[in-house]
Amino acid sequence: MKINVDIDCTPAEARAFMGLPDFEPMQKRTLEVMERRMMEQLENFTPETLLKMWMQPVQLNAEWFQDMLRRATK
Structure with missing residues (x-):
């Protein structure tokens, strides 16, 4: 037997x-605070x-890579 309730x-x-x-209500307040903070930032x-x-x-990685090459060639 099968009963369906809609x-x-x-x-x-x-x-x-x-x-x-x-x-x-809590979600609305939270979203308002988030929106205000985003607009300020x-x-x-x-x-x-x-x-x-x-x-x-990218600059830090380039410097690290150059330093690694310098140490490898010594």
Whole structure:
């Protein structure tokens, strides 16, 4: 025997029916804080600063590689 039950409800109604907590207000506050922080930090990320951040590891690797070659040829 097979029984199918279809329930038509919203996710909020399903959470309330199952007794699950509603995290929507907390999620909204968290997203607002994240958005505010991102907008504050956006001023620090100009193309010049991003280029410096990306190129720094490349420069360090190049220096390390040159140093390794110097030591290998001694």
